[in-house]
Amino acid sequence: MSRTEIYEKLTAVFQDVFDDDGIEINDSTTAADIEDWDSLTHIMLLSAVEDEFGIKFDMKAVQGLKDVGAMVNLIGELLA
Amino acid sequence: MSITSLPFLLFFAATLGIYYILPKRYQWVGLFVFSIAFFHFSAADYTILYAVMAVLVTTLCAGRIAKAKTEGNSRSAKRWLALGLVVNLGILATLKYSNFVIRNVNFAATLAGKPTDIPQLDLLAPLGISFYTMSVVGYLLDVYWGICPAQTNLVKTALFVGYWPQLTSGPIARYNEVREQLYTEHKFDSRQIALGMQRMLWGIFKKLVISARLAVVVDTIYGDTVTYGGYYIWLAAVLFMFQLYTDFSGCMDIILGASECYGIRLPENFRTPFFSRSVQEYWQRWHITLGAWLKDYILYPVLRSRAWKDMTKWIKAHWGKKAAKQIPSILGMLCVWLLMGLWHGGSWNYVLGMGVWFWFLIAAAQVLEPVFKKAIALLKVNTECFSWHLFQSLRVFALAMIGNMFFRLNGFMKTLRVIKAGLFPDNPEIFFDGSLFKLGLDGPNFILMVVSLFVLLIVSLLQEKGSVREQIARQNLPFRWIIWYGLIFGILIFGMYGPGYNAADFIYQGF
Numbered sequence: 001m002s003r004t005e006i007y008e009k010l011t012a013v014f015q016d017v018f019d020d021d022g023i024e025i026n027d028s029t030t031a032a033d034i035e036d037w038d039s040l041t042h043i044m045l046l047s048a049v050e051d052e053f054g055i056k057f058d059m060k061a062v063q064g065l066k067d068v069g070a071m072v073n074l075i076g077e078l079l080a
Numbered sequence: 081m082s083i084t085s086l087p088f089l090l091f092f093a094a095t096l097g098i099y100y101i102l103p104k105r106y107q108w109v110g111l112f113v114f115s116i117a118f119f120h121f122s123a124a125d126y127t128i129l130y131a132v133m134a135v136l137v138t139t140l141c142a143g144r145i146a147k148a149k150t151e152g153n154s155r156s157a158k159r160w161l162a163l164g165l166v167v168n169l170g171i172l173a174t175l176k177y178s179n180f181v182i183r184n185v186n187f188a189a190t191l192a193g194k195p196t197d198i199p200q201l202d203l204l205a206p207l208g209i210s211f212y213t214m215s216v217v218g219y220l221l222d223v224y225w226g227i228c229p230a231q232t233n234l235v236k237t238a239l240f241v242g243y244w245p246q247l248t249s250g251p252i253a254r255y256n257e258v259r260e261q262l263y264t265e266h267k268f269d270s271r272q273i274a275l276g277m278q279r280m281l282w283g284i285f286k287k288l289v290i291s292a293r294l295a296v297v298v299d300t301i302y303g304d305t306v307t308y309g310g311y312y313i314w315l316a317a318v319l320f321m322f323q324l325y326t327d328f329s330g331c332m333d334i335i336l337g338a339s340e341c342y343g344i345r346l347p348e349n350f351r352t353p354f355f356s357r358s359v360q361e362y363w364q365r366w367h368i369t370l371g372a373w374l375k376d377y378i379l380y381p382v383l384r385s386r387a388w389k390d391m392t393k394w395i396k397a398h399w400g401k402k403a404a405k406q407i408p409s410i411l412g413m414l415c416v417w418l419l420m421g422l423w424h425g426g427s428w429n430y431v432l433g434m435g436v437w438f439w440f441l442i443a444a445a446q447v448l449e450p451v452f453k454k455a456i457a458l459l460k461v462n463t464e465c466f467s468w469h470l471f472q473s474l475r476v477f478a479l480a481m482i483g484n485m486f487f488r489l490n491g492f493m494k495t496l497r498v499i500k501a502g503l504f505p506d507n508p509e510i511f512f513d514g515s516l517f518k519l520g521l522d523g524p525n526f527i528l529m530v531v532s533l534f535v536l537l538i539v540s541l542l543q544e545k546g547s548v549r550e551q552i553a554r555q556n557l558p559f560r561w562i563i564w565y566g567l568i569f570g571i572l573i574f575g576m577y578g579p580g581y582n583a584a585d586f587i588y589q590g591f
Binding site: 047058060063 | 405
């Protein structure tokens with residue numbers, strides 16, 4: 001799956017989890033950019049991403065993801 | 081050995097001297113020996129055996145987990161992890177929570193009409209067990225998750241577990257945060273040592289000048305709530321918030337400052353918590369390392385567990401998307417807050433007052449958020465101005481204050497009785513007729529307490545802008561001298577360390 005395709009799917013997941021159809025994400029988006037992105041929604045977001053892409057993040061990834069770019073890279077690696 | 085006593089300062093000065101005289105590659109061994117000495121001066125010697133057991137089991141398990149992981153044997157890794165967790169948490173549970181269980185079993189048996197009288201145990205826990213057990217459990221999980229490497233050197237593991245500054249009251253350090261610093265070589269850096277000592281000085285000031293005075297008033301009022309009812313109760317409740325903060329954060333300043341002198345930066349535990357705008361934020365700025373630990377090692381694994389995911393799916397199918405977003409996370413938080421309460425002590429006032437109360441506040445804020453947002457929009461409240469921030473911070477302070485009353489008053493029903501004694505206060509005259517000067521502190525001492533709280537406020541406001549020590553370091557020499565000598569003489573003249581006051585009692589030291 002290309003990064004563009006990952007981004008398309010991932011944007012839909014973000015919009016669903018944060019209940020905001022206007023959310024747009026890019027490589028440098030972090031928790032600070034999205035109002036409701038706290039530690040609880042972070043976990044819900046990751047679970048939704050796992051379900052959408054059929055992948056499983058390990059705890060290292062859960063604690064270590066710095067921004068959306070890192071998340072997209074990791075999704076790409078896990079799908080490869 | 082209290083960390084505000086003269087013997088401690090001598091101990092610290094001696095260790096610092098030896099530390100920088102030692103060949104650099106043996107500095108970490110020096111820290112290990114200092115830690116043993118600190119334990120010897122501060123606790124019953126035999127209790128170190130529990131800590132030794134924790135070190136042996138942790139070293140063994142961490143090594144085996146890492147080995148099993150490299151061999152791809154996840155079952156074996158899981159078993160070694162389970163062993164490490166069971167032994168470490170088992171020691172903690174036995175030493176700290178046996179009596180809680182025994183009391184409740186006896187109580188339940190009495191309720192059931194078959195009274196039992198299981199005697200309580202008289203077990204002495206080693207210094208800092210609640211803190212180092214958290215570090216060790218986090219370390220084992222991090223090795224298991226591949227977040228940090230395993231330390232196979234027994235003495236190095238022992239230093240991580242028992243590094244003396246952390247033994248008094250934390251902070252709960254992660255292995256990844258300290259592993260490079262603990263074992264590496266540190267050059268003598270006079271600026272760093274000066275900064276570390278300045279921080280220690282501020283911590284001692286907080287403890288001996290501010291906290292010790294607040295303690296006198298709080299103890300007087302809470303010691304006799306029949307005489308001191310009405311507004312006295314709330315005065316004590318407010319002052320206890322500042323007492324706890326200056327006591328615990330003062331202790332952290334001394335510890336982190338001392339560690340900084342060795343060149344080792346431990347994680348921060350406080351970030352001006354009284355400026356928080358929500359209860360959730362308060363817990364991100366108060367006892368930070370404990371909150372972060374519970375989040376990473378309890379909340380995340382619980383929410384990501386199969387059971388929770390299945391529950392979420394079930395709720396989504398039956399009750400809708402909104403409920404599926406709220407309920408699982410609120411239940412996950414309940415696990416965290418019950419443990420937060422229990423961690424403070426095996427007693428219902430901690431479980432309910434420090435745990436369930438804060439869980440209720442955070443869960444209510446989450447559920448009612450849309451209502452609050454609507455109300456704010458409807459009333460056209462400006463949420464980006466000083467007065468609104470102040471209102472939010474005062475609200476958080478008041479709510480946290482109720483929880484801390486349970487913490488301080490040592491008894492669930494007792495706290496409720498005290499709160500009742502404070503309801504409908506009818507004695508406002510106490511603030512004007514000199515009654516406040518009869519609470520154990522005379523007029524000048526009471527005024528000094530108020531003034532020192534103002535000093536604390538000013539420093540806290542400056543802390544919001546960055547390191548106060550760095551801000552002072554940028555000033556001209558005479559001004560810097562006035563500040564630091566002022567602090568030293570402030571402690572020497574106004575510090576409460578004479579007879580009748582036991583400086584040894586740091587509130588979090590018993591944990």
